[in-house]
């Protein structure tokens with residue numbers, strides 16, 4: 137493992153702000169300034185975009201194939217696909233964590249922006265859930281609290297401010313086959329559709345985060361597509377995405393820059409969460425117990 141050293145100036149300043157915001161809060165002991173990542177992940181992202189044939193399209197068939205990748209398949213990287221559409225992939229190991237902790241994290245952190253901050257203190261600024269009461273409802277399962285309960289997130293993606301609305305939903309809505317998810321041992325999902333703030337039911341992307349137990353911990357499987365790929369046309373309002381993204385200047389060149397920044401962001405935030413999650417759960421999981429099974 138090696139420390140991440142690429143933090144644009146805006147992220148360095150955000151870390152200072154986060155530390156000031158979190159000072160005197162119960163969350164400050166969990167601010168980790170020195171995030172360690174596997175050297176091979178960092179080197180993979182440093183060597184430019186993936187070859188086009190190493191990336192997958194967001195088709196129903198391809199989505200299900202990520203549950204059972206042949207040995208030797210590249211699991212880290214980014215590129216730009218037709219649309220243009222940015223693509224990022226990663227598989228991250230969480231030693232000492234469980235899918236139960238992962239699901240707990242996802243409703244617990246969404247109730248307070250300070251919790252969202254400790255996930256990635258150089259980047260994460262604020263998070264607002266549409267229905268925090270449902271998110272915290274002890275009579276509901278994680279899925280009942282979390283799915284179709286949009287979150288508005290503000291963070292730095294590389295040097296730039298990045299605002300999005302995530303419509304978390306059941307992975308079968310994205311195209312995953314329930315039997316295949318079960319066969320692959322998937323025990324939790326924080327997957328969903330990406331929207332632009334203020335434009336409800338207009339899908340501009342898809343995000344996949346699936347977890348399963350592995351010896352000694354948990355594996356997180358992630359994929360992102362943001363853009364106007366033809367395979368995204370099955371999602372609500374996706375026909376409006378090309379105009380919106382073009383209007384925001386997201387041409388192929390910009391998409392590639394954002395894809396690179398997202399790949400670094402993904403690597404940094406998930407490895408940071410992997411390093412703090414067991415301790416955060418141990419500290420707060422009793423006063424805020426996990427959702428009912």
Ligand code: ZN
Pocket residue numbers: 256259260291401405
């Ligand atoms: Zn983030």
